Every structure is written in structure tokens, then in C-alpha cells.
Amino acid sequence: MSTERSSQTPRSTGKLLATQGYVVGIEISGSGTRQSVALADLDGNILYQLRRPLEYIPDTTTLLQLLEAMLGEVLDPEHLRDGRVLRVGVAVGGPVDASQGIVRTLYHAHGWDNFPLQDYLAERLNVPCIIDNNANAAALAEVLYGAGIGERVALYVGLGRGIGGGLIVNGRIYHGVTSTAGEIGHLLVMQNGPKCSCGGYGHLEAIASAQAIVRTMIGRAVEHPATLAAIHRLTEGRAERITVGQIFQLATEGDEVARCLIDEVLTYLAFALANIVHLVNPGMIILGGSVALVGEPLIAPLRERLRALCLPAASQHLRIVQGKLGPQASLVGAVTLALQDL
Incomplete structure (x- = not known):
């Protein structure tokens, strides 16, 4: 487990209407053996972060249970003193139908074919959720924060x-x-x-x-x-x-x-x-x-x-x-x- 503060350049956009609260980022690797959960402020600064690598390829149920436990720790009330979580973003290491919020498959894991991950998380967290594949998410991050500014x-x-x-x-x-x-x-x-x-x-x-x-x-x-x-x-x-x-x-x-x-x-x-x-x-x-x-x-x-x-x-x-x-x-x-x- 690690807890880190980010030194990244804050995100600035004229379309950012909310002024108080947090967002959550979730990364799921293509094999399901590496997952991360981060709590960030509305400038994109990561305030709290967990990584929980596994030494085996988990089934869908095991991975989702692990994610729920990680989210429970990240969303501890002690971490949410300045408001509530407004949205969750998920970067998935496999093909995703971003418009429908569906994981099409994970090539290195089993049980994810056409899995409605966006609705699954939104229902459990009672927060809007958006998912995309990890390369698209990384691309966007590099253009907004990294090498491609x-x-x-x-x-x-x-x-x-x-x-x-x-x-x-x-x-x-x-x-x-x-x-x-x-x-x-x-x-x-x-x-x-x-x-x-x-x-x-x-x-x-x-x-x-x-x-x-x-x-x-x-x-x-x-x-x-x-x-x-x-x-x-x-x-x-x-x-x-x-x-x-x-x-x-x-x-x-x-x-x-x-x-x-x-x-x-x-x-x-x-x-x-x-x-x-x-x-x-x-x-x-x-x-x-x-x-x-x-x-x-x-x-x-x-x-x-x-x-x-x-x-x-x-x-x-x-x-x-x-x-x-x-x-x-x-x-x-x-x-x-x-x-x-x-």
C-alpha cells in the first residue's frame, strides 16, 4: 500500500463547473493482477492512492471484491473533509465500449466479456462513473499533464x-x-x-x-x-x-x-x-x-x-x-x- 501526494500540474478547464469535492480514479490491468485506486481533488492532484498487486490472475468476483475493499479505504470519511466524490473514472487494460460503459474483454483474464463495469460501479457507489481503456486514459493524461501539453x-x-x-x-x-x-x-x-x-x-x-x-x-x-x-x-x-x-x-x-x-x-x-x-x-x-x-x-x-x-x-x-x-x-x-x- 502506498499513500502519495502528486506534484502534477493542476488541470485547468473552463468547463469545470464544480468548485468543491473529489473524484476517484481506478486502474485495472489487462490481467487483473494490478489495480490501483486514487482520490484526487478537482485540480487533478492525487491526494491518496492505493496499489494492490496480486501474484495470480483473479476471477471477476475476486477482483471486484478487492476493488470494493480498496474503495472503502480510499473513501474513508477522514479523506473526504472538503466535500463528496462527484465522479469515478476507470482505466481498463482491454477493449472497452466507452459509450456504453462496457468492458468487452480482458485478453489476459477471464470472466470480463461484455461486463457492464460502468453501471456496476455507479450502482454500488451511487456516483456517476466513466470508463475507457487504459491507453486512451494515459493518452489524455499525457496531453493534459505530461509530454504532450x-x-x-x-x-x-x-x-x-x-x-x-x-x-x-x-x-x-x-x-x-x-x-x-x-x-x-x-x-x-x-x-x-x-x-x-x-x-x-x-x-x-x-x-x-x-x-x-x-x-x-x-x-x-x-x-x-x-x-x-x-x-x-x-x-x-x-x-x-x-x-x-x-x-x-x-x-x-x-x-x-x-x-x-x-x-x-x-x-x-x-x-x-x-x-x-x-x-x-x-x-x-x-x-x-x-x-x-x-x-x-x-x-x-x-x-x-x-x-x-x-x-x-x-x-x-x-x-x-x-x-x-x-x-x-x-x-x-x-x-x-x-x-x-x-
């Missing part, structure tokens, strides 16, 4: 266990007709490629997500004793614990298996982003998630590849940057969802 058209790409994306246009999430805009992880980039979590093949997520990179590295290292020895050195003999950052480190040190893998990841990620650049023409691409924590060893070569792949007119003003909100992006995004037009 002032950007009119910005694309956020969350490179974590899976891959998600969010497109922000004029300060608003672009959802498309059925709330599936921004699903960059399911772009087809390799014919007959590896199987994706959604059941398809050759999708970007199956190649460039943290889980895919680690799985591929371990699989290839089995046939290369020197690489396997290097992995054991970095992980103290626990190869399954290798991180994407350590794989980039091995590539930098000259390991050929790691170097080839990173080259493949950059190639297919660049293909996907180049197509989006030509279609949407964003001014900024913000990279978030655990893979993006690698920083310039990822971003610098990606910039070069996009410059080579894109028309000059599409890329000349494009900036590719690391997100500023880090692991907090989705939770801050959930708070930001709750504050929209309040």
Missing part, C-alpha cells in the same frame, strides 16, 4: 505487457464509431507471424510488446549458449525474469541474438507507426509503458526509421518522445477521465 493531434502508444494506443485530437479522445480507434497492437505487420493474445497472427502486439520480446529472446537463447549464459548472468540464473531493458543492454554489449531481436522489434514498430503517421498526421507520438522506459536506445533509432519511411511532409514536424507520467499514466488518466466536463 499543447499538442493538437497526439498519438500515445503504450508498450507494455500488451500494446495499446490512444489518439487525442483537440484535447479529446478519438474513439471512432465503436470505441476501437487506437488499437495499434492489433495492426497486422507480419504475414503468418506469431499468434497474438486476441487469437490473430502477425499483429504488432505479438512482436513488440514486452511479453513478446522477452518470450522471443528466451526462446532463441536456448540455441545460443553464449547468449543464454549472458541472460543467466543478468538474472542470477532466472532467465524468465529478464526484462526488455536488459535485452537492450545485451544488444548494446554486442550480443548478436539480442541485437537481431531488437532490430526486428524496431522494424515492425516503425512500419506500424509510419502507417499511422500517413493516415493521421500527428504532431507528436508519445511512447509509454515498460518498453518505453528503455528511453533513447529505443526512441533514437525509431526516429531514424520513421524519417526514412514517411513522406517528408508527414514527418518533418513530428516529434517522438518518451511519456513523462511513467507507471502512473493510466491512473492519472483515470482521474482525468473523471474530471472531463465535470
Whole structure:
């Protein structure tokens, strides 16, 4: 458990009609093993926060019971001295129908198909609730608070266990007709490629997500004793614990298996982003998630590849940057969802 005060820039909007009270942000990961609940003031400052990671994938009932217990602690009357909770925002690590408040599914968990999470929470808390997927929420947070402040058209790409994306246009999430805009992880980039979590093949997520990179590295290292020895050195003999950052480190040190893998990841990620650049023409691409924590060893070569792949007119003003909100992006995004037009 952690209790934190936020140092984020306060949110300012002419549509903020309420002057007293709080909002709550909830983050639910794609596997259900990581959830967070935060209480924030109407400027978007997080006043109290809980994180409760699990070491197993919970069923729906277990996760909802855990969330209710966390909400009970966050909403203790001692924390609500300046008013009541006005709205709850939820960032979900999977496809969401934002217009209906329904979780379509969680690819890494069970029991969430077409789950009416928005109505479920609204009924139990007696407070209006808004839900969206975590990439959209993180995208909105980065544009309002983080790396994308002032950007009119910005694309956020969350490179974590899976891959998600969010497109922000004029300060608003672009959802498309059925709330599936921004699903960059399911772009087809390799014919007959590896199987994706959604059941398809050759999708970007199956190649460039943290889980895919680690799985591929371990699989290839089995046939290369020197690489396997290097992995054991970095992980103290626990190869399954290798991180994407350590794989980039091995590539930098000259390991050929790691170097080839990173080259493949950059190639297919660049293909996907180049197509989006030509279609949407964003001014900024913000990279978030655990893979993006690698920083310039990822971003610098990606910039070069996009410059080579894109028309000059599409890329000349494009900036590719690391997100500023880090692991907090989705939770801050959930708070930001709750504050929209309040």
C-alpha cells in the first residue's frame, strides 16, 4: 500500500463547473493482477492512492471484491473533509465500449466479456462513473499533464505487457464509431507471424510488446549458449525474469541474438507507426509503458526509421518522445477521465 501526494500540474478547464469535492480514479490491468485506486481533488492532484498487486490472475468476483475493499479505504470519511466524490473514472487494460460503459474483454483474464463495469460501479457507489481503456486514459493524461501539453493531434502508444494506443485530437479522445480507434497492437505487420493474445497472427502486439520480446529472446537463447549464459548472468540464473531493458543492454554489449531481436522489434514498430503517421498526421507520438522506459536506445533509432519511411511532409514536424507520467499514466488518466466536463 502506498499513500502519495502528486506534484502534477493542476488541470485547468473552463468547463469545470464544480468548485468543491473529489473524484476517484481506478486502474485495472489487462490481467487483473494490478489495480490501483486514487482520490484526487478537482485540480487533478492525487491526494491518496492505493496499489494492490496480486501474484495470480483473479476471477471477476475476486477482483471486484478487492476493488470494493480498496474503495472503502480510499473513501474513508477522514479523506473526504472538503466535500463528496462527484465522479469515478476507470482505466481498463482491454477493449472497452466507452459509450456504453462496457468492458468487452480482458485478453489476459477471464470472466470480463461484455461486463457492464460502468453501471456496476455507479450502482454500488451511487456516483456517476466513466470508463475507457487504459491507453486512451494515459493518452489524455499525457496531453493534459505530461509530454504532450499543447499538442493538437497526439498519438500515445503504450508498450507494455500488451500494446495499446490512444489518439487525442483537440484535447479529446478519438474513439471512432465503436470505441476501437487506437488499437495499434492489433495492426497486422507480419504475414503468418506469431499468434497474438486476441487469437490473430502477425499483429504488432505479438512482436513488440514486452511479453513478446522477452518470450522471443528466451526462446532463441536456448540455441545460443553464449547468449543464454549472458541472460543467466543478468538474472542470477532466472532467465524468465529478464526484462526488455536488459535485452537492450545485451544488444548494446554486442550480443548478436539480442541485437537481431531488437532490430526486428524496431522494424515492425516503425512500419506500424509510419502507417499511422500517413493516415493521421500527428504532431507528436508519445511512447509509454515498460518498453518505453528503455528511453533513447529505443526512441533514437525509431526516429531514424520513421524519417526514412514517411513522406517528408508527414514527418518533418513530428516529434517522438518518451511519456513523462511513467507507471502512473493510466491512473492519472483515470482521474482525468473523471474530471472531463465535470
